[in-house]
Amino acid sequence: MARINREELEKIKQQNKALITVREGTARVHVIVHMGPCGIAAGARPVLKAFIKEIEARDAGDVMVSVSDCAGLCSQEPVVSVHCGAEQAVVYGKVSEETAKEIFVQHVMGGTVLERYRIEERAEQ
Amino acid sequence: MKYYRSHLLVCAGTGCVASKSLAVKKALEEEIVKHQLEDEVLVVGTGCNGFCAAGPVMVVYPEGIFYQRLKPEDMAQLVEEHLLQGRPVERLMFTDPARKKTIPRMHDISFFGLQELRALRNRGIIDAEKIDDYIARNGYFAVARALLEMTSEQIIGQIKESGLRGRGGAGFSTGMKWEFASKARGDIKYALCNGDEGDPGAFMDRSILEADPHVVLEGMTIAAKAIGSHQGYIYVRAEYPLAVSRLRIAISQAREYGLLGQNILGSGFDFDVEIYQGAGAFVCGEETALMTSIEGKRGMPRPRPPFPAYQGLWKKPTILNNVETYANVPPIILNGAKWFNSFGTEGSKGTKVFAVTGAINNIGLVEVPMGTPLRTIIYDIGGGIPNRRKLKAVQLGGPSGGCVPESLIDTPVDFESITKTGAIMGSGGMVVIDETACMVNIAKFFLEFTQDESCGKCTPCRIGTKVMLDILKNICEGKGAEGDVETLEDLSVTIKNSSLCGLGQTAPNPVLTTIRYFRDEYDAHIKDKICPAVSCTDLIKFEVVSDLCKKCGKCAKACPVFAIRWEKGQIAFIDKNICTKCKTCINTCPFRAIA
Numbered sequence: 001m002a003r004i005n006r007e008e009l010e011k012i013k014q015q016n017k018a019l020i021t022v023r024e025g026t027a028r029v030h031v032i033v034h035m036g037p038c039g040i041a042a043g044a045r046p047v048l049k050a051f052i053k054e055i056e057a058r059d060a061g062d063v064m065v066s067v068s069d070c071a072g073l074c075s076q077e078p079v080v081s082v083h084c085g086a087e088q089a090v091v092y093g094k095v096s097e098e099t100a101k102e103i104f105v106q107h108v109m110g111g112t113v114l115e116r117y118r119i120e121e122r123a124e125q
Numbered sequence: 126m127k128y129y130r131s132h133l134l135v136c137a138g139t140g141c142v143a144s145k146s147l148a149v150k151k152a153l154e155e156e157i158v159k160h161q162l163e164d165e166v167l168v169v170g171t172g173c174n175g176f177c178a179a180g181p182v183m184v185v186y187p188e189g190i191f192y193q194r195l196k197p198e199d200m201a202q203l204v205e206e207h208l209l210q211g212r213p214v215e216r217l218m219f220t221d222p223a224r225k226k227t228i229p230r231m232h233d234i235s236f237f238g239l240q241e242l243r244a245l246r247n248r249g250i251i252d253a254e255k256i257d258d259y260i261a262r263n264g265y266f267a268v269a270r271a272l273l274e275m276t277s278e279q280i281i282g283q284i285k286e287s288g289l290r291g292r293g294g295a296g297f298s299t300g301m302k303w304e305f306a307s308k309a310r311g312d313i314k315y316a317l318c319n320g321d322e323g324d325p326g327a328f329m330d331r332s333i334l335e336a337d338p339h340v341v342l343e344g345m346t347i348a349a350k351a352i353g354s355h356q357g358y359i360y361v362r363a364e365y366p367l368a369v370s371r372l373r374i375a376i377s378q379a380r381e382y383g384l385l386g387q388n389i390l391g392s393g394f395d396f397d398v399e400i401y402q403g404a405g406a407f408v409c410g411e412e413t414a415l416m417t418s419i420e421g422k423r424g425m426p427r428p429r430p431p432f433p434a435y436q437g438l439w440k441k442p443t444i445l446n447n448v449e450t451y452a453n454v455p456p457i458i459l460n461g462a463k464w465f466n467s468f469g470t471e472g473s474k475g476t477k478v479f480a481v482t483g484a485i486n487n488i489g490l491v492e493v494p495m496g497t498p499l500r501t502i503i504y505d506i507g508g509g510i511p512n513r514r515k516l517k518a519v520q521l522g523g524p525s526g527g528c529v530p531e532s533l534i535d536t537p538v539d540f541e542s543i544t545k546t547g548a549i550m551g552s553g554g555m556v557v558i559d560e561t562a563c564m565v566n567i568a569k570f571f572l573e574f575t576q577d578e579s580c581g582k583c584t585p586c587r588i589g590t591k592v593m594l595d596i597l598k599n600i601c602e603g604k605g606a607e608g609d610v611e612t613l614e615d616l617s618v619t620i621k622n623s624s625l626c627g628l629g630q631t632a633p634n635p636v637l638t639t640i641r642y643f644r645d646e647y648d649a650h651i652k653d654k655i656c657p658a659v660s661c662t663d664l665i666k667f668e669v670v671s672d673l674c675k676k677c678g679k680c681a682k683a684c685p686v687f688a689i690r691w692e693k694g695q696i697a698f699i700d701k702n703i704c705t706k707c708k709t710c711i712n713t714c715p716f717r718a719i720a
Contacts, residue, residue, distance in 0.1 A: 003383030005391045006269045009260060015126065016261035022132050023186045023250050030187075035211040052128050052165060059126045066130055066187050067211035 017061030027064035029108050030083040036070025042077035043096070050100040051080075054108075063108055076119050082107055093119035129167035131208060132186040134249055138173030138335050139328070139367055140489075145197075146170075146181030152197035153183075156204040166208055172336020172371070173328075174249035176236055178488040179219065184231050184249065191231035192217045222486065222508065236487050239506050241468065243476045244292075244452040245492045247337040253371050256378040259339040265384055267455035271347045272392035275458075277307055280351040284454065286462035288474035292329075293319055293410075293447030294525065294551045295627070296473075296540045299454075302444055305434035306352040309442035314354040316345050316396075317438065317445040320361035320368070321415060323407040324523025325574060327554035329478040330448035332490050334361065334368035337452070338375035342385065342398060344451030347458060349396040352444055357398040360415050362405050372400055407524075407578035411626045412437075412445045414580065425580045426626035447552065449478055469495035473539035477553060483520075484559035486511050496537040499529065503557060514559040518642070522551025524571045524578075525631030527638030528564065547638040549631070561717075563660035564643040565650055569597040571635035575628060586629030589620040593636060602663045605651035610640055659711055659720055666720060667704050669697050673718035680710035680719065 004012070021027040033039070033048040051065040071079045076093030080103065083089045090113050092103060099117055106112045135141075135150045150170060157163050174182050179193035190213045192203070199217055206212045218227045219234050228234050242248065251258035259265070271280055285300030306314060318341060322330040334341065345357045361369055376398055379385040387395045401419050408414045409424040416438045418424035437443020453475060457465045466474040473495040479502065482488050486508030493502060499519055503509065510516050518528040527548035529536060536542050543550045558567060576590040593616050596609050617633030624630045640647060649655045656664040669680075674696045681691035688703035689710060699710070699719070711719050 002381075006273060009265055009269060009390070012257055012260045013263070013266075016257050018126065018128055019132070019251075019258060019261045021187075022129070023134075025187055025189070027187075033211075035209065037210065040210070048130070049165075052130055055128045056126055061126065064130075064187055065128075067208075069210065069212045 014061065018055075018064075021062060021064050025064075028062040028084070029064070031063065031065040031104075031108060032068045032081045032083070033065065034069065034071040034077070034079040034081070035067040036074070036077075038070055038074040039077045039079065044078035046097050047078045047080065047095050047100045050097045051104060054101060054104040058109070060109070073119065079119070084111075091119050092117040129165060131166040133166060133168045133183060134171045134174075134186070135168060135183045136172075136174040136181060136249060137170035138177075138332060140173060140177035141180040141182060142367070144180040146195070148197045149181050149183070149195045149200065152200040153204070156200045157208070160204055160209055162204070162208055169252045171249045171251065172253045173332035173490060175240075175245070175332075175490040176487065177490070178486065185213070188213065189230045189232060191219055191229070191234060191237075193219050236489070236491075236506055236508065239501065240492050241476050241494050242492050243456060243468075244333065244449050244478055245336070245490070246456070247340065248332065248490075249336065251337070253336050253338060254374050256339060256375070256382065256384075259337070263459060264339055264455075265343055267458035268343050268346050268384065269390055271350050271458050272389055272394050275350075277351050277353065280347060280458070281307060283457060283462050284351070287457045287465040288462075288469070289450065289453055289457065289465065290473065290540065291447055292449035292453070292477065292552065294522070294549065296550060299446060299450055302434065302446070303348060303351045305432070306354075306442045306444045309435045311442045313356075313441045314352050315438045315441055315443040316349040316352065316354040316357040317415070317419075317443060318345055318357065318359040318451055319410060319412070319415060319445050319447045320359055320365070321403050321410040322362070322365075322448075322552065323405075323410050323578075324525075324552060324554040325571075326482045326556050327480045327523060327552055329480050329490065329553045331365050331368050333448050333452050333478075334365065335371055338368075338371045339379065340452045340455060341372075341448055342375060342379055344446075344454035345398060346385070346389065346396050347454050348444060348446065348451070350394055352442070354444075355395045355397070357396065358401050358419055358438070359398060360401050360403055360409070360419060363402040364405050369400060369402060376400070406580070407574070408580045408626070408628050411628055414626065415445065416443065423580075425582045426628075428625060449553070470537065470539045470541070472541050477538065477550070479538075479553045479555045481507050481555045481557065483555075483557040484510055484514065484516075484562075485557040493538070495539045496542075498535050498537050500534045502538065502555070503534065507557070510557065510559050512559075514561060516557065517560050517562060518558045518564065518567075520548075520556040520558060520567065520571075520635070521554070522549040522634070523554040524575045525549060525627065525634055526551045526554070527634045528558070528567065528642060529638075530642040532642075547634070547641055549634065561658055561660065563601075563656050563658040564639045564646045565597065565600055565656075566658075566660055568636045568639040569594065569601055572597060572632065575632040579628060579632075583623075583625040583629060585620045585623040586625070586632065589616055589624075590629070590632050592616060593620075593633065597636070600647065600650045601656075601661045603650070603654045603661075605647075607651065609651055610644070610647050614640065659717065662706050662708065665706070665708075665711070667699050667701060667706060667710075668720060669699060670718050670720050671696050673716050675716050675718070677715070679713050679715065683709050683713040685709060
């Protein structure tokens with residue numbers, strides 16, 4: 001650690017932004033990977049890891065990824081839902097590591113919904 | 126950037142550590158490694174979460190799920206279900222005792238939901254030992270503004286406009302205090318922090334120091350700039366080892382970033398802080414005694430004037446503010462005076478932290494807007510009185526304060542309203558008293574404390590409190606005489622008027638308020654030789670009251686010397702030849718049938 005000035009103070013705050021988004025729930029986008037036993041069996045864990053890797057690689061401190069229980073769509077697992085603010089969540093089915101990356105780049109960062117992986121619109125927590 | 130998808134904040138404040146939260150944390154970390162989740166989830170030991178009665182507690186983000194009364198053996202299920210499968214574990218959640226319903230999220234629990242966290246805004250949400258966590262929550266941005274953009278007058282102007290009053294007890298205007306010291310002549314000035322929290326049952330300052338030590342350093346630096354000081358001392362009692370250790374870590378981290386030391390943030394302003402550990406004398410919480418103690422002498426007060434703003438530590442202009450007062454300063458600088466005084470009452474702005482303890486369900490640390498009725502704190506946040514007992518009084522302000530009776534439970538908690546009841550706001554100790562407590566005995570307890578802690582320098586406090594205590598002891602032992610209450614009142618007035626420092630000037634308060642509201646209990650002790658609360662051993666007959674006895678036999682089973690004879694369906698009988706007056710039966714009887 002070295003002596004800092006005001007700009008560096010701001011930089012430290014930005015580097016630790018994820019702390020705030022996770023603990024205060026102030027994320028711009030919230031990605032939920034559904035993790036019932038069915039989801040895990042279908043490969044939800046590598047999908048989750050793929051999202052974490054993307055956030056880390058892009059320093060996307062305003063994006064949050066978390067896990068949730070089975071979404072009740074076991075035939076479509078792994079299921080991922082993307083929440084942007086108050087907008088209705090977009091639910092993707094049969095997500096693979098590669099699709100996860102695509103969803104992250106196109107939808108989470110770019111704002112474009114990937115209709116071809118989409119399975120259903122539903123408001124959920 | 127390293128990203129953790131889930132943050133598990135385990136309380137590592139003194140209360141939860143005492144209920145073995147560190148063992149829980151260790152078991153949690155082991156389970157996380159077992160499931161290879163150590164790269165995805167982060168375990169943090171925080172300062173006091175506030176809900177000490179439910180400890181050990183943990184909050185899991187991003188969901189904000191509150192887990193309580195955790196045991197190391199719960200961790201396997203918690204990791205497997207919550208962290209791996211995203212299915213929070215219901216059996217470890219808080220249950221609303223009234224509605225018998227589990228409440229998963231912390232903010233939906235009324236203990237938390239009704240609080241307004243300002244001085245405690247970082248409690249339980251950051252790692253107290255990481256300066257970067259503090260910075261992420263806007264830490265040190267107030268110092269940046271104060272040092273780089275504001276003049277001393279502007280800082281003082283903001284603090285004065287905010288209406289911030291000292292949180293240590295007397296409630297003096299913080300801005301005025303700073304203004305006096307700023308205008309006092311002298312090239313060396315000191316900014317001191319009072320962390321000598323001594324009231325029985327109070328732990329507000331300790332919790333701030335343990336949960337958010339940097340906020341105190343930041344507040345002190347801003348104060349230093351306002352008065353033109355370059356050296357600060359934090360006076361903290363040695364009985365707070367965790368607070369001292371976290372402060373040490375915070376100071377060394379702040380120095381490494383250059384947030385303490387020379388030329389802070391390139392502003393040209395120098396300020397550094399040292400810790401001075403007190404040995405636990407209550408009188409050292411008094412400002413002049415505290416300064417005398419830092420000077421290396423025996424901690425005794427001296428007459429004022431001269432006031433510390435002109436001649437304080439080593440006879441130099443000095444300000445002394447309480448831990449909680451400093452914790453309120455950075456947000457005022459960042460958000461403005463108007464933001465601060467949007468909460469509170471006419472004369473009492475902002476929020477106040479209380480350590481709620483005694484006969485109450487949700488023992489813990491509570492921060493509420495000034496003006497919140499006592500009833501809200503005791504019933505809505507505190508969850509009411511346990512064991513189906515009735516509330517009798519609330520003791521506010523520790524040994525310097527007084528008892529507010531149940532009939533005044535709707536009193537708003539602010540400086541003016543509390544003073545009107547005869548108690549004081551004090552530093553925030555709030556001891557809840559139920560019907561089983563004897564108010565004469567309570568007065569005696571607090572006077573025993575102040576009498577013991579009196580430094581002995583002035584006669585009214587040294588001898589006056591001793592004489593008062595002797596009278597109270599006599600009353601409790603059934604040796605009270607007609608006129609005792611009047612003598613107590615007389616002595617109280619003299620001691621209040623003639624003592625040298627705040628300790629003596631306030632010591633009679635617990636006696637005066639109990640006489641004011643519970644005179645009938647004093648009279649019962651003195652005239653009828655009865656303790657209505659069945660608490661003073663010498664005034665208890667140790668006889669079973671036939672009308673109240675439900676013949677349950679619990680007393681007979683509890684008696685350690687087999688002095689109680691009981692048969693099924695029969696009223697119990699206490700053999701006084703065997704009875705040792707230990708009061709186990711009285712504490713056991715659900716019907717209060719022994720008198």
